[in-house]
Amino acid sequence: MVRSGGARIVMMGPPGAGKGSVSERLADNFGLVHLSSGDILRAERASGSELGEKLKKYMDAGELVPDEIVTEIMIKAISQQDSSNGLLLDGFPRTVQQAQRLGEALDKIALPIQAVLLLDAPEEVLIRRITGRRICPKCGRVYHVDTMPPVNDSICDLCGTKLIQRDDDTEQVVHERICLYHQETEPVIEYYHKLGTRMIKVDADAPIDEVVSRAADRLTRIGLLESKERPA
Ligand SMILES: [Zn+2]
Numbered sequence: 124m125v126r127s128g129g130a131r132i133v134m135m136g137p138p139g140a141g142k143g144s145v146s147e148r149l150a151d152n153f154g155l156v157h158l159s160s161g162d163i164l165r166a167e168r169a170s171g172s173e174l175g176e177k178l179k180k181y182m183d184a185g186e187l188v189p190d191e192i193v194t195e196i197m198i199k200a201i202s203q204q205d206s207s208n209g210l211l212l213d214g215f216p217r218t219v220q221q222a223q224r225l226g227e228a229l230d231k232i233a234l235p236i237q238a239v240l241l242l243d244a245p246e247e248v249l250i251r252r253i254t255g256r257r258i259c260p261k262c263g264r265v266y267h268v269d270t271m272p273p274v275n276d277s278i279c280d281l282c283g284t285k286l287i288q289r290d291d292d293t294e295q296v297v298h299e300r301i302c303l304y305h306q307e308t309e310p311v312i313e314y315y316h317k318l319g320t321r322m323i324k325v326d327a328d329a330p331i332d333e334v335v336s337r338a339a340d341r342l343t344r345i346g347l348l349e350s351k352e353r354p355a
Contacts, residue, residue: 129209130155130347131234133216135312136242138300139249140327141334145242146213148335153348156206160193160214163200174199193217194224201228209348212236218307219314226318238347239315240338242327246301253297257286321345 132155134142143159150157167175168182174196181188197215204210216222229235255268259279266273266286273279277286290296316322323345325338342348 129207130342131206131210131229131237132212132342132347133236133239133315134211134213134242135239135308136327137244137246137249137304137308138297139252140242140244141252141331142213142242144331145327145334145338146211148331149338149342149348150211152335152339153209155209155211155348156204157211157213158197158200158204158215160197160212160217163196164188164193167196190218190220190224194221194228197221198225198228216311219310222311222314236315236320238321238323238342238345239312240342241312241322241324242334242338243324244326244328248328249301250294250297253292254288254294256288256292258289259284260287321347 134146136142143161146157146159149155164178168178169175174192177192178188178196181192193215197212201210201212216225226235251269252267255270257266257268257273257277258264259266259282261284262279262282264279264281265271266279273286278284279286291300312322323338323341325334325341327334329337339348343350
């Protein structure tokens with residue numbers, strides 16, 4: 124089923140809201156192209172391209188990658204995809220400047236962003252979700268102390284290795300990430316609001332299946348996604 128143009132949606136929300144996993148599920152269920160800025164930047168970096176080399180310099184120095192470089196890479200990725208079924212941007216735009224540059228690029232091809240899907244949850248829920256994560260350093264399996272604990276305390280079920288907490292998942296780093304979100308990314312919501320872009324706010328303080336179904340229902344109801352046939 125090909126929709127002319129397809130839905131173009133920006134996924135937004137604070138760290139820990141579940142943007143990545145919700146995007147993946149929505150993309151699978153509705154045949155949308157899911158572009159995660161994290162994945163795309165990592166791939167560009169690994170490609171050894173000129174842009175990738177620039178990216179590497181900033182990342183290796185632990186600096187934020189400038190908006191124009193992020194935007195250039197993301198717009199290139201968008202233009203390389205057949206998004207006739209729809210497009211879901213995840214992790215981008217992260218700043219108002221990125222949103223403006225994206226807008227200019229999409230206006231040229233007359234395919235503006237149609238909706239912002241905003242996942243929202245109380246800050247203590249976000250913090251608990253992230254700080255409770257434990258990872259197996261050997262096989263990469265991800266656990267959570269509350270929702271998906273290993274059978275034996277802090278030992279990987281699959282390979283018996285002692286689980287670790289990633290540096291990014293510690294309480295201090297999570298606070299910094301949430302602060303950065305308030306400062307730099309929340310203004311993007313305001314930017315789209317002023318443009319008159321549809322804003323769909325979904326309560327993300329729920330299991331992922333529920334969050335996906337809430338988001339899908341809302342997007343279907345306003346005609347951005349086509350509802351799938353359901354058993355009666
Ligand atoms: Zn393991």
